[in-house]
Amino acid sequence: MTPPTVRTTPERRATRARVLSLLRGRLxxxxxxxxxxxxxxxSIGSYNVHKCVGTDRRFDPARVGEVxxxxxxxxxxxxxVDRRFGHRIGLLDMAGIERRTGLRHVPLSxxxxxxxxxxxxxxxxxxxxTRLRRLTLPGGEPRGAAVADLLLPAGPxxxxxxxxxxxxxxxxxxxxxxxxxxxxxxxxxxVILGDLNEWxxxxxxxxxxxxxxxxxxxxxxxxxxxxxxxxxxxxxxGRPYGLVEMVRAHDTPLARVASDHLPLKAxxxxxxxxxxALAEAA
Numbered sequence: 001m002t003p004p005t006v007r008t009t010p011e012r013r014a015t016r017a018r019v020l021s022l023l024r025g026r027l028x029x030x031x032x033x034x035x036x037x038x039x040x041x042x043s044i045g046s047y048n049v050h051k052c053v054g055t056d057r058r059f060d061p062a063r064v065g066e067v068x069x070x071x072x073x074x075x076x077x078x079x080x081v082d083r084r085f086g087h088r089i090g091l092l093d094m095a096g097i098e099r100r101t102g103l104r105h106v107p108l109s110x111x112x113x114x115x116x117x118x119x120x121x122x123x124x125x126x127x128x129x130t131r132l133r134r135l136t137l138p139g140g141e142p143r144g145a146a147v148a149d150l151l152l153p154a155g156p157x158x159x160x161x162x163x164x165x166x167x168x169x170x171x172x173x174x175x176x177x178x179x180x181x182x183x184x185x186x187x188x189x190x191v192i193l194g195d196l197n198e199w200x201x202x203x204x205x206x207x208x209x210x211x212x213x214x215x216x217x218x219x220x221x222x223x224x225x226x227x228x229x230x231x232x233x234x235x236x237x238g239r240p241y242g243l244v245e246m247v248r249a250h251d252t253p254l255a256r257v258a259s260d261h262l263p264l265k266a267x268x269x270x271x272x273x274x275x276x277a278l279a280e281a282a
Contacts, residue, residue: 145160
């Protein structure tokens with residue numbers, strides 16, 4: 001029997017080219033290297049730890065802690081840090097990670113022994129939290145986001161740590177809920193980071209409402225699956241323009257096995273952004 005002819009549409013050709021481009025970029029990059037920093041720069045990262053179950057199906061929180069140490073960032077958002085069912089207790093040795101890296105855990109959970117809000121956790125090396133909001137995001141499955149206003153040596157920063165749903169229409173509603181919260185708050189440099197579960201660019205993307213408001217919305221850095229990353233599910237978005245630079249996946253042998261996602265990291269030019277704003281106001 002002759003197989004049916006499959007029409008290759010322009011959209012399919014563009015998608016295929018995009019996947020090949022992402023694969024070529026992954027193979028040619030050296031993303032395990034430390035991020036170069038200038039005076040006043042910070043580093044920021046996001047990591048879905050997959051409840052500490054690696055691609056070898058082993059539950060190993062210590063291994064995840066080693067990847068966090070490899071990242072060497074100043075601000076870190078984590079997803080899936082708690083058990084999903086039953087008692088939602090935290091899975092990471094937060095005290096051990098702090099001793100190893102200097103990153104301290106920001107309490108987000110509303111249950112005893114929990115570490116995150118709907119699995120989202122936040123860790124900081126310096127600074128303090130001046131305001132914290134826990135959002136329950138709309139959709140058919142339990143999802144949430146944490147909005148933390150930080151006072152850092154380089155100036156104030158708002159961090160939104162989120163894990164979006166699996167369905168496109170739910171993700172679009174979750175984007176709208178976060179934007180509504182941000183528009184009601186005082187303006188300050190802001191990053192949105194986490195597993196946003198979106199890989200499509202342009203009109204088909206559930207993140208379309210973020211374009212024009214945040215830099216870095218278009219998918220460029222494949223993080224999933226960690227053994228052969230093809231899909232850019234994770235993001236680090238920033239505003240104003242120039243706040244976030246050098247976004248890259250942290251692709252190391254340990255990161256490929258510790259979780260089904262690679263971490264994402266970036267350089268944060270917070271001092272430069274605040275300096276530019278002061279110069280413009282003068």
